[in-house]
Amino acid sequence: MTLTAQARGTIAELKESVARLHSELTRNELVVWTSGNVSARVPGEDLMVIKPSGVSYDDLTPDTMVVTDLHGKLVHGELAPSSDTAAHAYVYRHLPEVGGVVHTHSTYATAWAARGEPIPCVLTMIADEFGGEIPVGPFALIGDDSIGRGIVETLRATRSPAVLMRNHGPFTVGATARDAVKAAVMVEDVARTVHIAHQLGTPVPLSGSDVDRLHARYQNVYGQR
Amino acid sequence: MTLTAQARGTIAELKESVARLHSELTRNELVVWTSGNVSARVPGEDLMVIKPSGVSYDDLTPDTMVVTDLHGKLVHGELAPSSDTAAHAYVYRHLPEVGGVVHTHSTYATAWAARGEPIPCVLTMIADEFGGEIPVGPFALIGDDSIGRGIVETLRATRSPAVLMRNHGPFTVGATARDAVKAAVMVEDVARTVHIAHQLGTPVPLSGSDVDRLHARYQNVYGQR
């Protein structure tokens, strides 16, 4: 595959940022050992940058990152790509607005996924970030497009950038890999808080109109313009 | 706005201390990503120093801190102020004894807030620091004075420096920003301990007179004179 100098520069930058973003997974205690991964789409190319399979977070450097096409075929890099590459690739093929994907087995989000229950929208923070309940995707075996298809179909039906794949764990998406990492951090945070709230009773529900107003405001006003 | 040299010096000191106090929020695991903020009143001026909106804690330096008036209007700084600025400003306008305000979505305190339940005063540490149960404030949408008014009305009715805003999270106050941060740390600590105590039964209640005696002693005797 022949790449322009610009594409090569973009890939070099993405390898660095994707490698570094994995440290947010460990810092926020979303992963143990090698159990989670971040990828980024290469804008303008049918390519993605993703973590190599089974490599410790301590050993991730820009050079260890691998480049695949959007069917998960290795294009560049010396290591085998993450075993979740097919799921990431499916998402990029079917959701053109997505520039980053993250997968973890973070504890509380995975606990909701194990029961197959969505996380109810009972916190202003959930309304802000997820725009409603955080949905559950189907149980799917690894090895073909089942996981990717389950992610895409579930995300298309909601405003949430996160889906809890049943008996498996959360996948999150974003315009960039950093946004997808933020969603992975937030889904675990609210999964934990709502779990704990439920342990001693039932949270007060939020009305649909309050959820809508909070979501609209947060998506348009928050942060630096 | 023309400031005296003394006011400029005070602001410079507050920017440094407010920036640094945010590291207590991360160290005590009260926040994830950018989800909490500290502010300080500028003594003798109708001004406050507060965190900029949506900036990572790693990137906070004294120079990134912003100065607003007590209606939340930007006076000094290059970044937009925290989206919670209006609530902080309302508190400073209505509670003149308050010199610092902190807002987080810390897990256990927010779980009590999600159920709309106050934290009962069943530990000597709660009597010491909060002088009774830790109260719940009303549900309020962001965007006007609703949150600030809910905080102030709830705090005025108790001895507690912390209020659990319903479906949202804790706000704490203090004579200084450091005192407000201490209250934010303590409210999460006791929210967690009392939650866990309740999971396997019911804590033994403390009598009102014991709470009063503990609170009076702690407020007058603890620490260095």
Added chain:
Amino acid sequence: MTLTAQARGTIAELKESVARLHSELTRNELVVWTSGNVSARVPGEDLMVIKPSGVSYDDLTPDTMVVTDLHGKLVHGELAPSSDTAAHAYVYRHLPEVGGVVHTHSTYATAWAARGEPIPCVLTMIADEFGGEIPVGPFALIGDDSIGRGIVETLRATRSPAVLMRNHGPFTVGATARDAVKAAVMVEDVARTVHIAHQLGTPVPLSGSDVDRLHARYQNVYGQR
């Protein structure tokens, strides 16, 4: 008070080790802000070395440690001693075999204390370290000998180096300050594990004779001779 050169040397060493042992309280997440303290008896003197009141763990150095007599009266040091000094002093006056005392409000141990329930001996580690259930002491107000008396009377009735003071938190003792710190770490660890075991059912009991055999072996065989 006139001290021998040897006593002065011993005190200098204890100030250093007691200051350093506080870092085990933070490392093991037994304390927040300034909410726990370590002391050591000065062997051969009616003196103890203890943490100053309300000072951050970051700011503790050997020079900030204070020396009091065994009634809690300041003998040496520029800061006021911990507000728990009277309880530590009472323990040293009445339990001559004790060389170190630790007090924390660690989360799980304090949760058992809030309910006034002893931690049952359902783990080999509890049999090893505590020789049976970890007992609850009475509710006692700070300000006189009530807390110290409650600790001593409870400890005398068991083999445990830890007591859960009701609605308050754990106190632990040991032949040295380091041993008391170890007991503080272990009591929180087993309080957490047994709490979690109880959340989904009932632990299998250990027989009294198995507890006795485990305790006897651990006290005589473990570690380096």
Added chain:
Amino acid sequence: MTLTAQARGTIAELKESVARLHSELTRNELVVWTSGNVSARVPGEDLMVIKPSGVSYDDLTPDTMVVTDLHGKLVHGELAPSSDTAAHAYVYRHLPEVGGVVHTHSTYATAWAARGEPIPCVLTMIADEFGGEIPVGPFALIGDDSIGRGIVETLRATRSPAVLMRNHGPFTVGATARDAVKAAVMVEDVARTVHIAHQLGTPVPLSGSDVDRLHARYQNVYGQR
């Protein structure tokens, strides 16, 4: 005992790697104080390298590691071996495919062990790593071969590299010490997630055929070839 130069070199390498692997126990919060240990078989010799008894993780260096024979008798080193040495040795004598053994009292795994309940296989991650439920071994007193025999008999009846010894804690095995440490990390992670999933209901079961397919794929495809 006379060793070849090659054996001496292997032992030197194992002392270094076993010392270093203990830092994974602390990093993953599987142990407190001195409450867990790692060992490695010396390939081609009836020897093992193991942690010394009662030594802090901070103080572990390659030189402090001890070498014993496969009956736990000290062969090389200045310190007494771990009090769990007999259990490790029994495993090496009876399971020739095992090259590493780890023992901890990690919180959630030990909580399942306290109730004597296996961890059900309700997550893809459990199917991948453990091939089914994680079994409970018998209650056994320290001091003879009871613990080792309980580990070996339980492991032989399953595909799991982990066993929860009743009222005690997990033991894990692997082809290398690093593999056994990975299993110790994973058993605590899934013990925690499944515990939390159970707190608010019942996880959806996985079918036996799905577990078999996931396990077969993971054992053959994951990681770098």
